[in-house]
Amino acid sequence: MSPMSTPMTSPLPSTPSVWRPPELSMRWWPVFLRNLLVWRKLAIPSLIGNIAEPLIWLVAFGYGMGALVGEVQVGGTAVPYILFLASGSICMSAMNAASFEALYSAFSRMHVQKTWDGIMNAPVGLDDIVLAEMLWAAFKSIFTVTAILFVMLGLGISHSPKLVVAWMVLVGAGITFSSIALIFNALAKGYDFFTYYFTLFMTPMMFLSGVFFPLEQLPSAVRAVAAWLPLTNAVALVRPLFMDQWPANWWVHAGVLAVYAVAAFWVALALTRKRFRG
Amino acid sequence: MPPTQSSIQSPLFHASHLHKRYGGTTVVDDLSFEIAPGECLGVIGPNGAGKTTTIRMCLGLTAPDGGDISALGLQMPRDALAIKAQLGVVTQFDTLDPDFSCAENLVVYGRYFGFSKSQILPRVPKLLLLDEPTTGLDPQARHLMWERLQLLLQQGKSILLTTHFMDEAERLCSRLIVIDHGRKIAEGRPRDLIAEHLEPDVVELYGDGALELAQSPLKDFAARVEVSGETVFFYTQDARGLMAALGDRSGLRTFHRPANLEDLFLKLTGRQIREDG
Numbered sequence: 161m162s163p164m165s166t167p168m169t170s171p172l173p174s175t176p177s178v179w180r181p182p183e184l185s186m187r188w189w190p191v192f193l194r195n196l197l198v199w200r201k202l203a204i205p206s207l208i209g210n211i212a213e214p215l216i217w218l219v220a221f222g223y224g225m226g227a228l229v230g231e232v233q234v235g236g237t238a239v240p241y242i243l244f245l246a247s248g249s250i251c252m253s254a255m256n257a258a259s260f261e262a263l264y265s266a267f268s269r270m271h272v273q274k275t276w277d278g279i280m281n282a283p284v285g286l287d288d289i290v291l292a293e294m295l296w297a298a299f300k301s302i303f304t305v306t307a308i309l310f311v312m313l314g315l316g317i318s319h320s321p322k323l324v325v326a327w328m329v330l331v332g333a334g335i336t337f338s339s340i341a342l343i344f345n346a347l348a349k350g351y352d353f354f355t356y357y358f359t360l361f362m363t364p365m366m367f368l369s370g371v372f373f374p375l376e377q378l379p380s381a382v383r384a385v386a387a388w389l390p391l392t393n394a395v396a397l398v399r400p401l402f403m404d405q406w407p408a409n410w411w412v413h414a415g416v417l418a419v420y421a422v423a424a425f426w427v428a429l430a431l432t433r434k435r436f437r438g
Numbered sequence: 439m440p441p442t443q444s445s446i447q448s449p450l451f452h453a454s455h456l457h458k459r460y461g462g463t464t465v466v467d468d469l470s471f472e473i474a475p476g477e478c479l480g481v482i483g484p485n486g487a488g489k490t491t492t493i494r495m496c497l498g499l500t501a502p503d504g505g506d507i508s509a510l511g512l513q514m515p516r517d518a519l520a521i522k523a524q525l526g527v528v529t530q531f532d533t534l535d536p537d538f539s540c541a542e543n544l545v546v547y548g549r550y551f552g553f554s555k556s557q558i559l560p561r562v563p564k565l566l567l568l569d570e571p572t573t574g575l576d577p578q579a580r581h582l583m584w585e586r587l588q589l590l591l592q593q594g595k596s597i598l599l600t601t602h603f604m605d606e607a608e609r610l611c612s613r614l615i616v617i618d619h620g621r622k623i624a625e626g627r628p629r630d631l632i633a634e635h636l637e638p639d640v641v642e643l644y645g646d647g648a649l650e651l652a653q654s655p656l657k658d659f660a661a662r663v664e665v666s667g668e669t670v671f672f673y674t675q676d677a678r679g680l681m682a683a684l685g686d687r688s689g690l691r692t693f694h695r696p697a698n699l700e701d702l703f704l705k706l707t708g709r710q711i712r713e714d715g
Contacts, residue, residue, distance in 0.1 A: 278533025282550035
């Protein structure tokens with residue numbers, strides 16, 4: 161502070177930018193554990209809810225449409241439609257599970273129940289809370305995906321040992337989608353806001369990412385956009401693994417997902433800091 | 439490390455020249471105060487006076503636009519987490535986790551402080567920040583709370599208390615600051631403040647003819663006369679003369695009492711209703 165300035169006009173000495181790097185520590189763990197303890201009471205009913213819907217889609221579309229479609233060409237290989245759909249829809253399930261948790265549930269804790277405010281009266285910083293919520297939503301997504309994967313194994317849709325790698329990709333996809341969703345959580349004034357996210361972002365992405373039909377059927381301009389969507393890149397990794405193949409250009413797809421995850425987490429953190437700076 | 443003489447005498451908590459603006463509005467304006475070990479400092483002021491913003495700055499949740507806060511030898515907001523690890527906080531709206539029972543809350547919150555289940559109960563921090571802790575409690579619960587807080591003060595704990603209950607402030611606080619429009623407008627022991635700003639006796643009149651008496655020669659018995667709604671307040675050094683002159687008037691109701699902190703509060707901050715802070 162210059163000797164000329166008075167307290168009335170002194171510049172802001174201690175208002176750091178919301179875009180400063182994340183300040184993370186292991187203090188996220190008790191917050192994550194808190195969510196786990198709450199969820200433990202509801203795990204079984206929520207598990208049924210989480211896997212029932214994707215499986216209904218899979219069975220209805222896979223066997224119903226599959227009978228009409230027969231086989232689909234993926235990179236020169238003909239695969240049964242049910243395998244095509246299963247490998248795409250499991251990515252969609254990872255996205256949905258992570259997004260629901262990081263939007264509706266996180267918003268309830270942050271805004272409605274004021275759980276975050278309570279935690280911040282203890283020695284836990286906002287950055288660690290946001291990290292905990294991100295990892296928690298990713299965990300819920302992984303939990304759902306794992307359950308669906310076991311059902312798919314049981315249905316004999318794929319037996320490839322590479323499904324273990326697919327599972328790891330889906331862990332990453334859960335992190336990416338929960339980070340993206342937390343941006344919208346930080347911006348939300350109420351639950352209604354999330355409808356935009358679902359109808360304007362997630363639903364179009366579902367149809368543009370090769371979940372239900374091959375991207376080759378889309379006009380090239382649309383395909384150029386679709387190539388940069390996170391869900392497209394997740395599907396591009398998971399589908400070959402379901403077919404017992406290694407994905408081509410895997411580093412590009414993994415890189416896109418990683419960039420989305422890091423960038424989205426940073427933006428989500430900055431916007432959440434802004435929201436709480438008051 | 440045993441505390442040195444200077445660390446015993448230095449304040450446990452020190453806020454100096456705090457400023458906070460929201461947009462063009464100054465919410466906290468050059469506010470300074472300190473809390474000595476074993477002391478209960480009360481912060482009173484109308485809604486919107488800047489109490490909650492001050493508490494938020496003390497907790498590192500809001501960054502001040504100017505000024506310094508130090509607590510327990512550490513600096514806010516730089517050492518916010520280290521300070522909060524040694525602080526007990528009660529916020530205006532309780533932040534108990536609704537997804538857990540009371541006992542589970544203790545365990546879950548204990549974990550945020552890094553305590554295992556068995557370490558939680560014996561711990562009472564040296565410094566407590568209480569933001570309107572008794573709002574919404576019934577008299578039984580409020581008295582229980584007062585008892586427990588007094589017990590903690592006897593044990594040498596320090597408390598920062600904001601409240602709208604003047605009897606609470608008078609009972610618990612060794613020192614008070616009155617803030618309005620973000621500024622400190624008075625500071626001192628509750629009794630000293632009353633003696634400094636007010637006459638010791640108050641006679642309240644209401645009912646038939648009360649308002650006319652405010653303009654009558656009776657007002658010479660009082661050092662100060664205030665009218666609020668249908669009630670007239672006579673502030674006086676000695677109410678005996680006034681009470682005798684009032685005699686027994688039918689329909690007029692009188693209430694003679696010593697001046698209290700509420701009178702002081704209203705004198706300093708006015709009787710106008712404030713918008714919510």
